[in-house]
Amino acid sequence: YSSKYDDDKYNYVKYSIPEYDGKKVKATFVTLARNSDLYKLVATVKSVEDRFNSKFQYDWIFLNDEEFSEDFKKTMTAFISGETKFGVIPKEHWSFPSWIDQDRAKKVREEMKEKKIIYGDSVSYRHMCRFESGFFWRHPLLDDYEYYWRVEPDTKMYCDIDYDVFRFMKDNKKRYGFTISIKEFVSTIPTLWETTTDFLSLHPEYIAENNMLDFVSNDGGLSYNLCHFWSNFEIADLSVWRSKAYVDYFDYLDKAGGFFYERWGDAPVHSIAASLFLNREEIHHFGDLGYYHPPYHQCPVDDNLRLTNKCGCVPKKDFTWRGYSCTRKFYDVNKLKKPANWEDFK
Ligand code: GDP
Ligand code: MN
Structure with a gap:
């Protein structure tokens, strides 16, 4: 790990060392x-199990x-080394709230279909x-846990x-971890930022002292720059979402109706909340984890890191340092050190 960028300051307890305490x-x-x-x-679960779990x-x-079907439960249980738990989502967590105007929501879906906005017509x-x-x-199954990794x-x-x-998260006081970041399609969230700033003017006390507004806005909060953590991967502290700040924020967004009148994604919602309600040091880029969610790859471009960790990916395909990624901005606003050769992968 000698050339691993910016990581000297962290505590790592490695599985491979003799002192590993489990x-x-x-x-x-x-x-x-x-x-x-x-x-x-x-295949996904097998890669997580083989590489980590x-x-x-x-x-x-x-x-x-x-x-879940018996086949699903039996198969996942066979692949996973820890305990597996299968839960059904309560209806009220997966349906239209009473205050949503169905006709308006339907009209939006039709318009978005015309405009070919991705998932624009999907309920x-x-x-x-x-x-x-x-x-x-x-969900009650998560009550027993402090941290999660979304797969x-x-x-x-x-x-x-x-x-x-x-x-690593706990020892280093990290509360939100990501791999890939990217810009959102503006047509899916036209009023998300305005709704957020309305909420913040009611609750300025929720904004963290050393927040990371400069990651999500280029003009001091006037507008959203569309940067978000790609939430299909998240390693985070559940207390971020269980907090009063986030619960109130979600309720405010939900009442505004943008999940149905627009097509607000959980990625910008989580990212804006993490950037404003957490201190910047609490957010971590897992640059050492090679990750793929179609169509983007994170493949560590630092040769030493990539080979030490036997990453089976193509560094030329790495998205991290490309123009459409926001990770370079994350490093800049937080004054973090980028891998020495990052500019070769722009
Ligand atoms: P994308 O990554 O934004 O293209 O969206 P995905 O199709 O990957 O969906 C995101 C996550 O939600 C995945 O874990 C899906 O398995 C899950 N998902 C999406 N739609 C449904 C649904 O209708 N029912 C259930 N149970 N899961 C869903
Ligand atoms: Mn997906």
């Missing part, structure tokens, strides 16, 4: 999935808006985004992970 934290994987996602998940045996929670995608924003962390079907971990990422 102390775990209360953490779980969490995957929202349909029964039909099973055979996309097998077979060494640590953390639990894995699966959530679904319907009952289930909207329930999914609202659920991931406001409810997954309220989606069709994703892949590229590198060996020989330290306990959850313990």
